[in-house]
Amino acid sequence: MATITCREFLSYLEPWMEGERPQDAQAHVRTCPNCSSVIKDLEMIHVEARSWSASERDAPERVWTALRAQLEQEGLIRETIPASVDRAQTAAPRAGWFAGLFPRLPRPVLAGAYLAALVAVAFALSGPVNKRVNEARWLKGTQTSTSPLSAQLNFAEQNSNSYVTRSNPVVAASLHQNLAIVDNYIALCEKSVSEEPQNEVARDYLYEAYQQKADLLTQMTERGENVQ
Amino acid sequence: MSSSHFVPAQWLPKSNWKTAGLLVPSLLLCSVVSAAPRRQEQHFKVAAHPVITIHNPNGLITVKAWTKSEVMVISTPASDRIEVDAEQMGNRVDVSTRELSDSVAPDDMRADFQINVPEDAELQIHNDAGNVSVANVLGDMNVETVAAGVDLEDAAGYLSVKTVGGSFTCIRCAGRIEASSISGNFRLLNLRSYHVWAQTSSGNILFNGEFLPNGTYSLKNYSGVIEVRFSPGDSFDLSATSLKGKVNNEAKLTPSPHQRHFMPRWGNALFGTFNEGRAKIEMTSFDGTINILKRD
Amino acid sequence: MARTRRIDTGELLEAEAIRLAQQGDAAAFERLYRLHNRRVYSLCLRMVGNTAEAEDLTQEAFLQLFRKIATFRGESAFSTWLHRLAVNVVLMKLRKKSGNESSLEELTEPDEESGGPRRDFGGPDLRLSGSIDRVNLQRAVEQLPPGYKSVFVLHDVQGYEHNEIAEIMACSIGNSKSQLHKARMRLRELLHEALRAQAREDRKAASAETGGKD
Numbered sequence: 112m113a114t115i116t117c118r119e120f121l122s123y124l125e126p127w128m129e130g131e132r133p134q135d136a137q138a139h140v141r142t143c144p145n146c147s148s149v150i151k152d153l154e155m156i157h158v159e160a161r162s163w164s165a166s167e168r169d170a171p172e173r174v175w176t177a178l179r180a181q182l183e184q185e186g187l188i189r190e191t192i193p194a195s196v197d198r199a200q201t202a203a204p205r206a207g208w209f210a211g212l213f214p215r216l217p218r219p220v221l222a223g224a225y226l227a228a229l230v231a232v233a234f235a236l237s238g239p240v241n242k243r244v245n246e247a248r249w250l251k252g253t254q255t256s257t258s259p260l261s262a263q264l265n266f267a268e269q270n271s272n273s274y275v276t277r278s279n280p281v282v283a284a285s286l287h288q289n290l291a292i293v294d295n296y297i298a299l300c301e302k303s304v305s306e307e308p309q310n311e312v313a314r315d316y317l318y319e320a321y322q323q324k325a326d327l328l329t330q331m332t333e334r335g336e337n338v339q
Numbered sequence: 340m341s342s343s344h345f346v347p348a349q350w351l352p353k354s355n356w357k358t359a360g361l362l363v364p365s366l367l368l369c370s371v372v373s374a375a376p377r378r379q380e381q382h383f384k385v386a387a388h389p390v391i392t393i394h395n396p397n398g399l400i401t402v403k404a405w406t407k408s409e410v411m412v413i414s415t416p417a418s419d420r421i422e423v424d425a426e427q428m429g430n431r432v433d434v435s436t437r438e439l440s441d442s443v444a445p446d447d448m449r450a451d452f453q454i455n456v457p458e459d460a461e462l463q464i465h466n467d468a469g470n471v472s473v474a475n476v477l478g479d480m481n482v483e484t485v486a487a488g489v490d491l492e493d494a495a496g497y498l499s500v501k502t503v504g505g506s507f508t509c510i511r512c513a514g515r516i517e518a519s520s521i522s523g524n525f526r527l528l529n530l531r532s533y534h535v536w537a538q539t540s541s542g543n544i545l546f547n548g549e550f551l552p553n554g555t556y557s558l559k560n561y562s563g564v565i566e567v568r569f570s571p572g573d574s575f576d577l578s579a580t581s582l583k584g585k586v587n588n589e590a591k592l593t594p595s596p597h598q599r600h601f602m603p604r605w606g607n608a609l610f611g612t613f614n615e616g617r618a619k620i621e622m623t624s625f626d627g628t629i630n631i632l633k634r635d
Numbered sequence: 636m637a638r639t640r641r642i643d644t645g646e647l648l649e650a651e652a653i654r655l656a657q658q659g660d661a662a663a664f665e666r667l668y669r670l671h672n673r674r675v676y677s678l679c680l681r682m683v684g685n686t687a688e689a690e691d692l693t694q695e696a697f698l699q700l701f702r703k704i705a706t707f708r709g710e711s712a713f714s715t716w717l718h719r720l721a722v723n724v725v726l727m728k729l730r731k732k733s734g735n736e737s738s739l740e741e742l743t744e745p746d747e748e749s750g751g752p753r754r755d756f757g758g759p760d761l762r763l764s765g766s767i768d769r770v771n772l773q774r775a776v777e778q779l780p781p782g783y784k785s786v787f788v789l790h791d792v793q794g795y796e797h798n799e800i801a802e803i804m805a806c807s808i809g810n811s812k813s814q815l816h817k818a819r820m821r822l823r824e825l826l827h828e829a830l831r832a833q834a835r836e837d838r839k840a841a842s843a844e845t846g847g848k849d
Binding site: 168172173279280282292296299300303310312320 | 386387388390396397430431445448461463467468479481485486497499503504521522540541561580582583606623625626
Binding site: 124125128129149152153156157159160161162163164167168169170171173174175177178179181182185187188189 | 659660661664665668672673674675676677681686689690693694697698701702768769772776787791792793794812813816819820822823826
């Protein structure tokens with residue numbers, strides 16, 4: 112059999128690695144330490160890379176959390192309500208349409224309602240600032256935007272209280288105490304905004320205080336659901 | 340012993356008294372033992388970067404790193420009305436506490452955990468009350484509590500801590516730190532973190548760590564004290580604003596040459612650069628006090 | 636007790652999960668994510684080299700998937716379809732980074748002459764055995780052009796066959812084989828360069844030591 116040169120072996124290299132090994136190429140590899148070395152190198156690279164898949168890991172949970180939030184925001188998904196929760200809801204009728212609706216509305220729906228209100232706030236706050244300051248208009252705009260949100264939060268607060276009393280007393284006490292803290296801050300921020308309607312810092316704090324309250328109420332409701 | 344054969348105690352022979360004397364306390368002891376905490380130890384073999392999740396209503400959770408490719412969970416429920424489930428799915432170990440009956444008293448809903456994990460583990464911990472301590476774990480972490488305090492030592496990665504009233508202490512940690520609370524106090528000491536975001540409403544924030552070049556440090560509260568400590572060799576660009584409170588500063592700042600900061604029309608504010616201004620520090624309070632003090 | 640709501644999908648098969656996801660079922664979405672996130676995330680991580688970007692890209696890939704899932708008709712395997720989306724998301728990102736809108740073909744390094752192995756083939760034998768460890772190879776992979784990197788990761792790391800890669804990368808099977816070969820040869824060169832650099836450093840250190848002793 113005529114032997115091939117290293118240069119000629121180059122054209123065999125790619126199919127060689129795919130498993131095609133003609134006789135003359137095999138003969139060359141047996142006798143050529145350099146070409147043999149190249150093949151060993153390529154095989155080692157392949158083997159080492161294959162071992163990496165064993166250490167592959169899941170994406171951090173926050174990726175799913177963010178993805179899910181995005182999907183909900185885009186209205187691409189709807190919550191599947193497990194049958195057991197559905198049965199429990201039917202077995203224990205609640206007082207009032209809102210109380211009955213409230214547990215069925217998971218955090219995303221509540222968040223959506225708050226988001227809508229907050230968008231209204233942001234819209235009101237982002238209006239053009241004229242050279243001539245009209246503080247009354249700013250104040251009215253802010254109040255118009257935030258009062259529905261405030262009312263909704265207060266309503267949700269009334270319903271969440273009854274759930275929390277059934278949970279761990281330390282946890283319940285902490286939640287109630289911190290709710291009072293947040294309510295106090297909301298009052299302070301609202302007062303500050305009414306005194307200085309164009310104070311962006313005060314309005315930012317008010318916005319964040321509402322968000323905190325919404326988050327806290329959601330936590331209180333979740334604990335209530337699980338306690339039942 | 341049936342009622343038809345009941346013999347009044349004073350008629351029992353003395354040997355029976357002796358037996359009764361031993362039997363009754365034994366019965367009592369058995370009943371006490373059966374309600375005593377049942378310690379449970381479980382081991383799970385894992386590969387690199389395992390994920391460990393813990394859901395617990397109340398208790399002390401201590402997580403430490405070790406060199407084994409294994410997760411060890413030692414749980415001690417407070418009563419036999421709750422049970423600890425620990426199951427493994429692939430490279431993920433889920434630990435949770437659940438009620439065994441519908442009417443479990445709040446005091447019985449408690450379990451303590453001692454967990455050893457590989458140092459590259461990712462942790463997700465939910466514990467409403469009690470305490471959470473994590474040491475020497477270098478994977479990402481997400482800890483949520485209501486009243487439980489959180490203590491992290493020598494941790495790294497993406498550290499996210501959220502409490503309602505629990506305090507948060509972070510010592511010698513690195514990576515990225517995000518912490519929020521309503522009334523919890525934060526102590527951030529000896530950090531080597533390039534990104535710190537800490538927000539508490541009525542709690543105090545103490546930051547005494549390194550300001551890494553290009554690091555960002557954002558500390559915010561409504562009321563209380565925000566305090567950072569600095570050394571002469573530090574380099575940062577500072578923005579400190581308190582709407583209704585004071586700003587006390589010991590750093591000799593130079594005004595920013597390109598006016599990076601928008602001067603607010605309300606409150607007390609302080610802006611400037613210390614040395615080359617490599618890190619960025621932002622401190623904001625509604626009516627609390629902001630202190631920028633020299634390190635001792 | 637505060638507990639994240641767990642979605643019990645039981646043993647929901649992928650086909651059923653796809654069908655339900657097409658109707659917007661949240662549990663089905665999660666099932667699909669749990670089934671595939673590891674491979675997608677690993678692919679993104681290998682391609683961009685840092686976890687933060689890999690997370691963003693993973694999220695973007697799944698977002699695109701779920702936006703388009705209603706149009707999936709089963710012409711190809713679901714995983715192939717997903718990985719195609721993921722690869723495109725990654726390559727788009729890399730193209731933006733490089734500042735030009737290159738085609739996939741252009742995202743490979745032009746080789747000299749016929750595009751085959753370089754001149755040092757058959758040169759001095761610096762054996763790589765013992766030098767190919769995870770760290771060295773990972774560094775070398777990071778230096779690969781995006782097109783080579785994609786094919787190498789899909790084939791050698793994640794174990795896809797060439798026909799699958801061809802579908803994912805929208806290229807021919809022959810092209811996939813060719814890109815893989817070039818990627819491996821390039822990696823070999825990079826590892827050799829690293830080995831030579833290390834040998835130079837060692838010699839420098841050794842001569843500095845003996846020079847000091849004189």
